[in-house]
Amino acid sequence: xxxxxxxxxxxxxxxxxxxxxxxxxxxxxxxxxxxxxxxxxxxxxxxxxxxxxxxxxxxxxxxxxxxxxxxxxxxxxxxxxxxxxxxxxxxxxxxxxxxxxxxxxxxxxxxxxxxxxxxxxxxxxxxxxxxxxxxxxxxxxxxxxxxxxxxxxxxxxxxxxxxxxxxxxxxxxxxxxxxxxxxxxxxxxxxxxxxxxxxxxxxxxxxxxxxxxxxxxxxxxxxxxxxxxxxxxxxxxxxxxxxxxxxxxxxxxxxxxxxxxxxxx
Numbered sequence: 001x002x003x004x005x006x007x008x009x010x011x012x013x014x015x016x017x018x019x020x021x022x023x024x025x026x027x028x029x030x031x032x033x034x035x036x037x038x039x040x041x042x043x044x045x046x047x048x049x050x051x052x053x054x055x056x057x058x059x060x061x062x063x064x065x066x067x068x069x070x071x072x073x074x075x076x077x078x079x080x081x082x083x084x085x086x087x088x089x090x091x092x093x094x095x096x097x098x099x100x101x102x103x104x105x106x107x108x109x110x111x112x113x114x115x116x117x118x119x120x121x122x123x124x125x126x127x128x129x130x131x132x133x134x135x136x137x138x139x140x141x142x143x144x145x146x147x148x149x150x151x152x153x154x155x156x157x158x159x160x161x162x163x164x165x166x167x168x169x170x171x172x173x174x175x176x177x178x179x180x181x182x183x184x185x186x187x188x189x190x191x192x193x194x195x196x197x198x199x200x201x202x203x204x205x206x207x208x209x210x211x212x213x214x215x216x217x218x219x220x221x222x223x224x225x226x227x228x229x230x231x232x233x234x235x236x237x238x239x240x241x242x243x244x245x246x247x248x249x250x251x252x253x254x255x256x257x258x259x260x261x262x263x264x265x
Contacts (some may be wrong), residue, residue: 092171
């Protein structure tokens with residue numbers, strides 16, 4: 001309090017801005033631990049893709065050749081992508097709970113740059129997505145059905161990790177739009193539906209022409225084609241355009257909603 005009983009007012013511009021906007025290993029570590037405490041999402045993101053892989057890759061068609069590998073490898077990439085996408089989206093959507101609990105407001109009172117906060121979310125999404133992808137691949141490799149050259153295996157894993165950024169951005173966007181726990185209640189079924197439409201669970205060749213035309217416009221179609229391209233050696237230009245467009249749309253949407261939320265303080 002000041003001498004006349006009035007509260008002191010501190011100019012926010014006078015605060016010392018930390019390096020990198022406030023990004024540091026401690027903050028990243030806190031975010032990782034908070035994500036690991038969400039056991040339901042983590043277990044589902046690990047168990048469901050592995051179970052789906054064993055169900056589909058164990059069929060008689062699993063050994064048929066696809067690109068540099070076989071159908072089982074094709075299914076493996078799809079399931080790893082789905083698990084990583086679900087994990088990344090859940091990390092992004094945690095902003096909904098943080099807003100409801102007042103954590104986001106507390107962070108906005110610190111020198112932490114809002115853009116740095118979202119960057120930390122993206123980094124954690126990459127780390128956790130990479131963990132899910134690695135685990136799914138290790139389990140599949142131990143089963144022995146998936147066959148592809150080691151460089152292709154590694155390249156598919158790396159590309160899939162990068163693709164998870166799209167769904168981290170989607171999670172942040174939904175987290176700023178939908179209140180509280182409703183975010184994952186929307187994202188969970190929503191990602192499953194997008195995966196069916198985008199050719200992750202069922203190849204698009206099994207769909208009618210009308211369904212394929214719809215699939216080409218869905219967010220999961222482009223990233224799944226990109227993730228599989230080292231294996232299939234096929235990557236239509238419109239799949240790349242789809243992946244880039246949806247990523248940009250989700251990032252812009254998340255930035256817009258974040259700016260609206262930040263403006264309230």
